[in-house]
Amino acid sequence: MMVQSVSQIILLLLLVSKILPMAVSESVAKPKCVDRCGNLIIPYPFGMGASDCYWNEWYAVGCKKTKKSHTPFLRKVKSEILKISLEESTLLLKSPVISSNCSGVVGETGEGLNLKGSPFYFSTENAFTAMGCNSFTYIADPMPTFMGCWLNCDHKRTSGEVENRHNDRDYCQGMVVSGLQVWNISIERYDYAVESDGRRCRLAFLAEESWFGEHIKKSSVELEKIKSVAVLVDWFFEGDDETNKETVYCDHREKSVHYNERRKCKCKPGYNGNPYLPSGCSDIDECKISEQHGCHWPTTCANKPGGYECRVRRSLIITC
Numbered sequence: 001m002m003v004q005s006v007s008q009i010i011l012l013l014l015l016v017s018k019i020l021p022m023a024v025s026e027s028v029a030k031p032k033c034v035d036r037c038g039n040l041i042i043p044y045p046f047g048m049g050a051s052d053c054y055w056n057e058w059y060a061v062g063c064k065k066t067k068k069s070h071t072p073f074l075r076k077v078k079s080e081i082l083k084i085s086l087e088e089s090t091l092l093l094k095s096p097v098i099s100s101n102c103s104g105v106v107g108e109t110g111e112g113l114n115l116k117g118s119p120f121y122f123s124t125e126n127a128f129t130a131m132g133c134n135s136f137t138y139i140a141d142p143m144p145t146f147m148g149c150w151l152n153c154d155h156k157r158t159s160g161e162v163e164n165r166h167n168d169r170d171y172c173q174g175m176v177v178s179g180l181q182v183w184n185i186s187i188e189r190y191d192y193a194v195e196s197d198g199r200r201c202r203l204a205f206l207a208e209e210s211w212f213g214e215h216i217k218k219s220s221v222e223l224e225k226i227k228s229v230a231v232l233v234d235w236f237f238e239g240d241d242e243t244n245k246e247t248v249y250c251d252h253r254e255k256s257v258h259y260n261e262r263r264k265c266k267c268k269p270g271y272n273g274n275p276y277l278p279s280g281c282s283d284i285d286e287c288k289i290s291e292q293h294g295c296h297w298p299t300t301c302a303n304k305p306g307g308y309e310c311r312v313r314r315s316l317i318i319t320c
Contacts, residue, residue, distance in 0.1 A: 022136035028086065028274040029053070037063035038070030045276050053275075055237070057175050058118045073089035077120070079113065082230055086274060089264040090123065095206060095231035100135070100187040103224045112139075112184040112206075113231070122180040123232040127209045131171040131223055132202030136188045141204075144151055149174060176206065208232040237263055237276060246305070247271045247281035 028043035029035030033053035035042050047054030048061045057076050064071040070080045074093070078259040083092035098110040115121065128147050132138035138148025149172040185204040207216075207229035214227065251267040267281035269271055274280035286292035286308040287301035295310035303309050 009052055028277075030277065035271040037061065037072035040072045041080060042072065042216050043084060043274050046084060058120070060199065077113070077118070086264065089235055090121065091231045091233040091235055092208065092230050093233055094228050096204045097228060100189065101203040102203070103245070114180070115181040115233070119238050120181070120233045122176055122183070122206060123206060123208070123234045124176050124178055125210060125232050126176045126206050128174045128176055128206055129171055129212060130187070130202070130204045133170055134189055135202045137185060137202070137204045139183050139185055147177070149175065174216050205229045206231050237265065244279060244281065248275040250275070252316065268306060
């Protein structure tokens, strides 16, 4: 009998562990709106389908479907979405690589990304990267800022807003300035000495530093085979503030040179869900999750909005 009871409890816990993630995913999109493309969950203010499923056209998401895969993308920017984070207010987008004299193609190929006019900004957690020998590579942007670096196989030095960070695999890398919305890269060869075919290919791109370190820096992939990278984008909500102040915290930022008035919101501690939806943040019942509370015998956990408290068990209270 005891074994049967234990088995029933384990089965119930497994069912709950599967139901909880489903409940969370259902709450992040507007009611009656599609909330998923492939494996990616699409939270409001982003959305798919009818115009009332997303805040405005910048947040509209398309889903390219084939027999083998579903690919989400920003419809206005026309860039594939790899990840959306409500907690960090970031997007991870597939970003193009600018190449010069690669795969038998003479001259530069590829174009940068233009986010001008959108609520999206390239994160400072990205790095500008140039790969290949004997090149001068730089970003030309409408802002009065210069980012670029010189690179050869024996010596690497940088200029402008770029600082040299690594010395392996013939590349230079540097920081991205805050407020960047447009990048277009130019690659110029400055050493016209005779080069072998393997040293003629040159690349430049903007990519999240951690992604670059994991997928390219430690990889032995040939330069010609690098066609795209992942770039991190900060996004800010510019809609009306209709959030529930009891469950949501919003970081309001005033209008500046680089940004319109904007905000990033999070559910307050003790709540989870989507802070951009009315009543989107729900109370977490810490008492149902042993790792979330510190109540031990002789106390018991009692849930309350946004938290919990440990109460002495009634059976142990002695009344005179």
